Amino acid sequence: MTALGDALGAASPWPAALAASLLASALAWRLGALSGDGAVAAVAVGTVVAGAGGWRWAALLLGFVTAASAASALPPRPQAPRRNARQVLANGLVAAVAAGLHGLGVAPAGAVFAAALSAGWADTWATEFGVRYGGRPRRLWGREPLEPGVSGGITTAGTAAGVLAAVCCGGLAGALAIAPTGWTAGAGLVGMLVDSAVGGAVQGHYRCSTCGREGESVRCPCGGRTQRVRGLWWVDNDATNLLATAAAGALGLWGSLPGGLP
Numbered sequence: 254m255t256a257l258g259d260a261l262g263a264a265s266p267w268p269a270a271l272a273a274s275l276l277a278s279a280l281a282w283r284l285g286a287l288s289g290d291g292a293v294a295a296v297a298v299g300t301v302v303a304g305a306g307g308w309r310w311a312a313l314l315l316g317f318v319t320a321a322s323a324a325s326a327l328p329p330r331p332q333a334p335r336r337n338a339r340q341v342l343a344n345g346l347v348a349a350v351a352a353g354l355h356g357l358g359v360a361p362a363g364a365v366f367a368a369a370l371s372a373g374w375a376d377t378w379a380t381e382f383g384v385r386y387g388g389r390p391r392r393l394w395g396r397e398p399l400e401p402g403v404s405g406g407i408t409t410a411g412t413a414a415g416v417l418a419a420v421c422c423g424g425l426a427g428a429l430a431i432a433p434t435g436w437t438a439g440a441g442l443v444g445m446l447v448d449s450a451v452g453g454a455v456q457g458h459y460r461c462s463t464c465g466r467e468g469e470s471v472r473c474p475c476g477g478r479t480q481r482v483r484g485l486w487w488v489d490n491d492a493t494n495l496l497a498t499a500a501a502g503a504l505g506l507w508g509s510l511p512g513g514l515p
Protein backbone atom coordinates (compact mmCIF):
# COMPACT_ATOMS: atom_id res chain seq x y z
CA MET A 254 0.00 0.00 0.00
CA THR A 255 1.23 3.47 -0.84
CA ALA A 256 1.35 6.26 1.70
CA LEU A 257 -1.61 7.89 -0.06
CA GLY A 258 -3.54 4.63 -0.01
CA ASP A 259 -2.85 4.24 3.71
CA ALA A 260 -3.99 7.80 4.33
CA LEU A 261 -7.23 7.31 2.35
CA GLY A 262 -7.86 3.96 3.97
CA ALA A 263 -7.40 5.34 7.46
CA ALA A 264 -9.62 8.35 6.87
CA SER A 265 -13.16 8.30 8.22
CA PRO A 266 -15.69 8.18 5.36
CA TRP A 267 -17.36 11.40 6.57
CA PRO A 268 -14.58 13.82 5.52
CA ALA A 269 -14.32 11.98 2.20
CA ALA A 270 -18.12 12.13 1.81
CA LEU A 271 -18.06 15.87 2.48
CA ALA A 272 -15.17 16.40 0.05
CA ALA A 273 -16.85 14.40 -2.73
CA SER A 274 -20.17 16.23 -2.18
CA LEU A 275 -18.43 19.62 -2.22
CA LEU A 276 -16.66 18.70 -5.46
CA ALA A 277 -19.83 17.38 -7.20
CA SER A 278 -21.98 20.31 -6.03
CA ALA A 279 -19.37 22.89 -7.03
CA LEU A 280 -19.22 21.29 -10.48
CA ALA A 281 -23.04 21.34 -10.78
CA TRP A 282 -23.07 25.01 -9.71
CA ARG A 283 -20.31 25.83 -12.22
CA LEU A 284 -22.30 24.10 -15.00
CA GLY A 285 -25.39 26.15 -14.12
CA ALA A 286 -27.45 23.25 -12.74
CA LEU A 287 -27.64 24.58 -9.15
CA SER A 288 -28.15 27.98 -7.55
CA GLY A 289 -25.98 29.01 -4.57
CA ASP A 290 -28.42 27.78 -1.93
CA GLY A 291 -29.17 24.76 -4.13
CA ALA A 292 -25.47 23.83 -4.03
CA VAL A 293 -25.44 24.15 -0.21
CA ALA A 294 -28.47 21.84 0.04
CA ALA A 295 -26.83 19.40 -2.40
CA VAL A 296 -23.68 19.29 -0.25
CA ALA A 297 -25.82 18.47 2.80
CA VAL A 298 -27.81 15.72 1.03
CA GLY A 299 -24.70 14.27 -0.66
CA THR A 300 -22.66 14.22 2.55
CA VAL A 301 -25.39 12.42 4.53
CA VAL A 302 -25.98 9.91 1.70
CA ALA A 303 -22.27 9.15 1.12
CA GLY A 304 -21.33 9.33 4.81
CA ALA A 305 -24.18 7.26 6.27
CA GLY A 306 -25.01 5.16 3.21
CA GLY A 307 -21.53 4.64 1.81
CA TRP A 308 -20.12 4.92 -1.71
CA ARG A 309 -22.68 2.54 -3.26
CA TRP A 310 -25.51 4.82 -2.12
CA ALA A 311 -23.57 7.85 -3.30
CA ALA A 312 -23.23 6.18 -6.72
CA LEU A 313 -27.03 5.78 -7.01
CA LEU A 314 -27.54 9.42 -5.99
CA LEU A 315 -24.93 10.52 -8.52
CA GLY A 316 -26.67 8.43 -11.20
CA PHE A 317 -29.98 10.20 -10.49
CA VAL A 318 -28.43 13.68 -10.40
CA THR A 319 -26.46 13.08 -13.62
CA ALA A 320 -29.51 11.67 -15.44
CA ALA A 321 -31.72 14.56 -14.26
CA SER A 322 -29.14 17.19 -15.25
CA ALA A 323 -28.56 15.57 -18.64
CA ALA A 324 -32.31 15.60 -19.36
CA SER A 325 -32.49 19.29 -18.42
CA ALA A 326 -29.78 20.03 -20.98
CA LEU A 327 -31.59 18.33 -23.89
CA PRO A 328 -32.52 20.32 -27.00
CA PRO A 329 -34.49 22.29 -28.02
CA ARG A 330 -34.45 24.12 -24.66
CA PRO A 331 -31.06 23.35 -23.11
CA GLN A 332 -31.15 26.42 -20.84
CA ALA A 333 -32.65 24.93 -17.72
CA PRO A 334 -33.07 27.21 -14.71
CA ARG A 335 -30.74 26.52 -11.77
CA ARG A 336 -32.29 24.27 -9.11
CA ASN A 337 -32.60 26.01 -5.75
CA ALA A 338 -32.44 24.55 -2.23
CA ARG A 339 -36.19 23.90 -2.02
CA GLN A 340 -36.10 21.93 -5.28
CA VAL A 341 -33.04 19.95 -4.19
CA LEU A 342 -34.65 19.06 -0.84
CA ALA A 343 -38.02 18.25 -2.47
CA ASN A 344 -36.27 15.45 -4.38
CA GLY A 345 -33.52 14.62 -1.89
CA LEU A 346 -34.89 14.96 1.65
CA VAL A 347 -36.57 11.54 1.86
CA ALA A 348 -33.45 9.89 0.41
CA ALA A 349 -31.19 11.72 2.89
CA VAL A 350 -33.38 10.73 5.86
CA ALA A 351 -33.35 7.12 4.66
CA ALA A 352 -29.54 7.22 4.40
CA GLY A 353 -29.33 8.61 7.93
CA LEU A 354 -31.53 5.77 9.22
CA HIS A 355 -29.35 3.27 7.35
CA GLY A 356 -26.34 4.72 9.14
CA LEU A 357 -28.15 4.07 12.44
CA GLY A 358 -28.67 0.44 11.43
CA VAL A 359 -32.29 0.50 10.21
CA ALA A 360 -32.38 -2.40 7.75
CA PRO A 361 -35.13 -1.54 5.21
CA ALA A 362 -33.82 2.01 4.68
CA GLY A 363 -32.18 0.99 1.38
CA ALA A 364 -35.58 0.24 -0.18
CA VAL A 365 -36.93 3.65 0.94
CA PHE A 366 -33.82 5.42 -0.36
CA ALA A 367 -33.92 3.77 -3.79
CA ALA A 368 -37.71 4.19 -4.15
CA ALA A 369 -37.55 7.92 -3.32
CA LEU A 370 -34.79 8.48 -5.90
CA SER A 371 -36.73 6.39 -8.42
CA ALA A 372 -39.77 8.67 -8.02
CA GLY A 373 -37.64 11.80 -8.36
CA TRP A 374 -35.87 10.40 -11.42
CA ALA A 375 -39.17 9.33 -13.06
CA ASP A 376 -40.84 12.68 -12.40
CA THR A 377 -37.82 14.64 -13.66
CA TRP A 378 -37.54 12.68 -16.90
CA ALA A 379 -41.32 12.70 -17.42
CA THR A 380 -41.31 16.50 -17.07
CA GLU A 381 -38.16 17.19 -19.12
CA PHE A 382 -39.03 14.82 -21.98
CA GLY A 383 -42.76 15.61 -21.86
CA VAL A 384 -42.23 19.38 -22.10
CA ARG A 385 -39.96 18.98 -25.15
CA TYR A 386 -41.44 16.10 -27.12
CA GLY A 387 -44.84 15.41 -25.58
CA GLY A 388 -47.00 18.05 -27.23
CA ARG A 389 -49.97 19.33 -25.28
CA PRO A 390 -50.38 17.49 -21.96
CA ARG A 391 -53.67 16.27 -20.57
CA ARG A 392 -54.89 15.65 -17.07
CA LEU A 393 -54.28 12.26 -15.47
CA TRP A 394 -58.05 11.86 -15.47
CA GLY A 395 -60.34 13.50 -18.05
CA ARG A 396 -59.11 14.83 -21.38
CA GLU A 397 -58.74 18.50 -20.53
CA PRO A 398 -55.62 19.95 -22.22
CA LEU A 399 -53.09 21.87 -20.09
CA GLU A 400 -50.14 24.18 -20.61
CA PRO A 401 -46.87 22.21 -21.14
CA GLY A 402 -44.88 21.82 -17.92
CA VAL A 403 -47.83 22.44 -15.59
CA SER A 404 -48.09 19.86 -12.80
CA GLY A 405 -50.89 17.34 -13.15
CA GLY A 406 -50.56 17.01 -16.90
CA ILE A 407 -49.27 13.88 -18.59
CA THR A 408 -48.01 13.19 -22.11
CA THR A 409 -47.21 9.93 -23.87
CA ALA A 410 -43.54 10.86 -24.37
CA GLY A 411 -43.22 12.04 -20.76
CA THR A 412 -44.85 8.91 -19.34
CA ALA A 413 -42.61 6.66 -21.47
CA ALA A 414 -39.54 8.57 -20.26
CA GLY A 415 -40.76 8.26 -16.65
CA VAL A 416 -41.15 4.48 -17.02
CA LEU A 417 -37.65 4.26 -18.51
CA ALA A 418 -36.27 6.37 -15.65
CA ALA A 419 -37.85 4.17 -12.97
CA VAL A 420 -36.48 1.05 -14.69
CA CYS A 421 -33.00 2.65 -14.92
CA CYS A 422 -33.08 3.55 -11.22
CA GLY A 423 -34.35 0.09 -10.29
CA GLY A 424 -31.64 -1.58 -12.38
CA LEU A 425 -28.92 0.58 -10.85
CA ALA A 426 -30.24 0.04 -7.30
CA GLY A 427 -30.23 -3.72 -7.93
CA ALA A 428 -26.75 -3.70 -9.45
CA LEU A 429 -25.44 -1.73 -6.46
CA ALA A 430 -27.18 -4.17 -4.08
CA ILE A 431 -29.16 -1.39 -2.39
CA ALA A 432 -32.73 -2.52 -3.13
CA PRO A 433 -34.62 -4.94 -5.42
CA THR A 434 -34.90 -3.77 -9.04
CA GLY A 435 -38.62 -4.47 -9.54
CA TRP A 436 -39.82 -2.87 -6.32
CA THR A 437 -37.68 0.20 -6.84
CA ALA A 438 -38.98 0.69 -10.39
CA GLY A 439 -42.60 0.06 -9.35
CA ALA A 440 -42.43 2.44 -6.39
CA GLY A 441 -40.92 5.12 -8.64
CA LEU A 442 -43.79 4.76 -11.10
CA VAL A 443 -46.36 5.06 -8.32
CA GLY A 444 -44.52 8.15 -7.08
CA MET A 445 -44.74 9.66 -10.57
CA LEU A 446 -48.50 9.01 -10.66
CA VAL A 447 -48.91 10.53 -7.17
CA ASP A 448 -47.03 13.57 -8.44
CA SER A 449 -49.43 13.96 -11.38
CA ALA A 450 -52.52 13.36 -9.24
CA VAL A 451 -51.51 15.76 -6.45
CA GLY A 452 -50.18 18.28 -8.96
CA GLY A 453 -53.48 18.29 -10.80
CA ALA A 454 -55.86 18.08 -7.87
CA VAL A 455 -54.50 20.08 -4.94
CA GLN A 456 -51.47 22.08 -6.11
CA GLY A 457 -52.04 25.83 -6.38
CA HIS A 458 -52.44 27.21 -9.91
CA TYR A 459 -52.38 30.89 -10.80
CA ARG A 460 -53.45 33.07 -13.71
CA CYS A 461 -51.77 36.36 -14.55
CA SER A 462 -54.22 39.24 -14.91
CA THR A 463 -51.76 41.11 -17.15
CA CYS A 464 -50.69 38.54 -19.76
CA GLY A 465 -53.18 35.74 -19.08
CA ARG A 466 -50.47 33.13 -18.58
CA GLU A 467 -51.53 30.25 -16.35
CA GLY A 468 -49.01 28.41 -14.22
CA GLU A 469 -48.04 27.05 -10.83
CA SER A 470 -45.97 30.01 -9.68
CA VAL A 471 -47.34 32.97 -7.72
CA ARG A 472 -44.98 35.21 -9.69
CA CYS A 473 -45.53 35.60 -13.43
CA PRO A 474 -42.40 36.08 -15.60
CA CYS A 475 -44.01 39.27 -16.99
CA GLY A 476 -44.21 40.77 -13.49
CA GLY A 477 -47.99 41.13 -13.54
CA ARG A 478 -50.37 40.34 -10.70
CA THR A 479 -51.59 36.74 -10.44
CA GLN A 480 -54.75 35.25 -8.98
CA ARG A 481 -55.16 31.72 -7.68
CA VAL A 482 -57.59 29.89 -9.96
CA ARG A 483 -57.55 26.50 -8.18
CA GLY A 484 -55.68 24.39 -5.67
CA LEU A 485 -54.19 25.15 -2.26
CA TRP A 486 -51.75 28.06 -2.00
CA TRP A 487 -49.42 26.19 0.35
CA VAL A 488 -49.05 23.18 -1.97
CA ASP A 489 -46.46 24.23 -4.56
CA ASN A 490 -44.45 22.07 -6.97
CA ASP A 491 -41.79 21.37 -4.33
CA ALA A 492 -44.39 20.18 -1.80
CA THR A 493 -45.89 17.94 -4.49
CA ASN A 494 -42.47 16.44 -5.29
CA LEU A 495 -41.74 15.85 -1.59
CA LEU A 496 -45.08 14.10 -1.15
CA ALA A 497 -44.49 11.94 -4.23
CA THR A 498 -41.01 10.83 -3.09
CA ALA A 499 -42.41 10.13 0.40
CA ALA A 500 -45.22 8.01 -1.10
CA ALA A 501 -42.70 6.06 -3.17
CA GLY A 502 -40.47 5.62 -0.12
CA ALA A 503 -43.40 4.27 1.89
CA LEU A 504 -44.16 1.80 -0.90
CA GLY A 505 -40.51 0.75 -1.03
CA LEU A 506 -40.57 0.21 2.74
CA TRP A 507 -43.75 -1.87 2.50
CA GLY A 508 -42.22 -4.06 -0.21
CA SER A 509 -39.10 -4.72 1.82
CA LEU A 510 -40.92 -5.74 5.01
CA PRO A 511 -41.37 -9.47 5.68
CA GLY A 512 -45.16 -9.08 5.72
CA GLY A 513 -45.23 -6.92 2.57
CA LEU A 514 -46.09 -8.01 -0.95
CA PRO A 515 -43.76 -10.58 -2.53
Ligand SMILES: [Zn+2]
Binds near residue numbers: 463466476
Ligand atom coordinates in the same frame (compact mmCIF):
# COMPACT_ATOMS: atom_id res chain seq x y z
ZN1 LIG B 1 -48.00 37.68 -16.85
